[in-house]
Amino acid sequence: MKKDEVPQDKSNLESANFRELCYAVDENGEYTTVNSTGWDPKTIALNKAIEDINQRVEDAKQRVLNNQTSPIEYYMELHKMDLPILASYVGLWKWRVKRHFKPQVFNKLSINLLQKYADVFDISIEQLKNIELHAN
Amino acid sequence: MQINFTHHQSAHCENGVISNLMKHHGFNVSEPMAFGIGSGLLFCHIPFLMVNHAPAFTYRALPGIIFKRFAKRVGIKIKREKFKNPQQAKAVLDQNLNNNNPVGLQVGVYNLVYFPDEYRFHFNAHNLVVYGKENDTYLISDPVMEDVTTLTDKQLEKVRFAKGAFAPKGHIYYPVDFPKELELESAIIKGIKHTCRDMLAPMPVLGVKGIRYTAKLIRKWPKKKGVKKANHYLGQIVRMQEEIGTGGGGFRYIFAAFLQESSKVLNKPELSNLSKEMTLIGDSWRDFAVDASRIYKNRSAKEDAYNNVATQLEVIADKEEVFFKKLKKAIQ
Structure with missing residues (x-):
């Protein structure tokens, strides 16, 4: 996953005002961390479970x-x-x-x-x- | 009273606690390093266990074991205690804080008030650091949160004595003895070897074989369990893979970051190439999650769709098999 591909979808994390940490590679191929507000596939899975x-x-x-x-x-x-x-x-x-x-x-x-x-x-x-x- | 402790956010709670406690004691250990040396990466379709009315999958080693392996391999000593009696558990915690010693705690998530409601399940293997106390309020550094937070002593007691599978029983732990310098090189090699062994294990539910086993079951689910259950189970796989703490792609990206860092420590450029390969495998896991989510989003899924995601998993299993064989060779 590239740094700019880290998803920033709307999710239930918003209510608690926090963003999770993801690992991704930057332009030079070096690993770095990026905060993400959420990702639809897992938000849907979570909502289904609820x-x-x-x-x-x-x-x-x-x-x-x-x-x-x-x-x-x-x-x-x-x-x-x-x-x-x-x-x-x-x-x-x-x-x-x-x-x-x-x-x-x-x-x-x-x-x-x-x-x-x-x-x-x-x-x-x-x-x-x-x-x-x-x-x- | 407050200990001078720096909070760093991490993807996963256990690695984060290790990394933050090590940093506090003056050793710069990154989260991927802690994860890799502790051989955190795994895949397991846990037989017989049902979680939230669905089969249990895990992408990581058992709770607590990452820190245990990490400590052994780099040569630090950890003190651990569990309690029957909440008062005693609290007394030991307070005593440590008085001695200016930040401690790691294992807690249950269900009563963790600062988590969003939707994330509060009966999951008992969450980890956090307590770094101080003001009156009846404990100062908490939860590695998955962006900032530090607090819990009252009642709230903390509740999460420390959560019940169910992996009940924490007030589990408290902290490093007590450090070597002059960490033996990173040998620790990394041990960590990688262990992970290769786990992933290539000749066990039907573990590692690469476990992925294939899950794929086989996915093909059967719609007929055997009905579409509703099949979708629920599929959702469970994706949730375990992408839950907060995995850093995305079922820990595969964290592992890739670990390989990249290790290639510099060991001066082995081939690990850096393998890191790139692992990143691509992580991307395949993400693609699998996207396709699986399409299935459980539309209730009326065709059987074809299940076969399709099952095939994707099998391809991932093949890729990981090749990968871990190469990795095993690379560190010999």
């Missing part, structure tokens, strides 16, 4: 409202987590966390466990029990 996550969150929300899963799954998706990550944050076995996705199991969870989940998601127990209370 779209996917939003879709997953929306799906989970619908399933919570239909009483097919517990709010834990919704908050897990909202925080871009998957089962191994969430299990590691609450410090429980994966199968236990998965079991807590069942609404009838979730409804019987102890205050202690609920508090653990609420802490991980940085919300109150009321919000954990009722996803409508969560502003987002």
Whole structure:
């Protein structure tokens, strides 16, 4: 990549006001570094990934409202987590966390466990029990 | 209290921390040098692991290992500590800062508040330097950022004790012992040899063979996984290749810069020619990313398009195979 070929496309980096560093060769063939504001192919890939996550969150929300899963799954998706990550944050076995996705199991969870989940998601127990209370 | 520390932006966090800490201690080590000596370049299709609901690819060596190899090869000693208890982790950090010693920390990205929201995934192998503390605020030099920044002690504790794969566990590290002069020449040769060995490894998922393996899977994805998943997986490859920190082209450009610098240190002009060749291979990776992005941009992709990018990857694999064989010969 030549120095003047380093892409300067619009990207989500702009919001944080920072530019990433790229390596490129100058006119004499010497390597140098150039700041880049972004590159479309990867911005598209990132946006797609975010779209996917939003879709997953929306799906989970619908399933919570239909009483097919517990709010834990919704908050897990909202925080871009998957089962191994969430299990590691609450410090429980994966199968236990998965079991807590069942609404009838979730409804019987102890205050202690609920508090653990609420802490991980940085919300109150009321919000954990009722996803409508969560502003987002 | 603030340590007199100069922040230099780098492409990749781990190399950047190495380079910045070395510069602070009076050794001028560039980012590509740190990357090359630590044998950072790689390709691996990590089997069985799923990241963000897609297969995991990496273009670089495992987190932490670059610094480890670098230290061993140039003859510096690093002290590393991990903690169970956040209070203890904080105490050790504060003590180091009081001793005027800037330290490297491994952190998780998800709760790193100064990152753009879109980039905050559960990725636990980010590195930064803490170079001071004012009241409850730590002064942070994050190598991928243009400028220095800050985190409160609560925010720092959160990222130091992020959970999931590669959980940092408060990992703190800093060089403690330096030789009079760095043994750059032998270190460079060791670094290059190791990279050649990795890239030419007779393992199905590693190096050149790993690239071919990925290409083979790409051909199967649209039929086996459906277009939606195939596109998501393809997007994952491009993101890993071009994510912040790679310097573009899946670290290939940084490696080319390393070869160029090494050719001067070792006085071997053939490395400079190989550097040019690596730059062209980097360009091929970029072209691959452009074509792959066309596929996941238009949801209705033809199967032909997948075969096309798979072929591109195979061509890259062939080029890299030839390249690393030549490189191996060049340093013998």
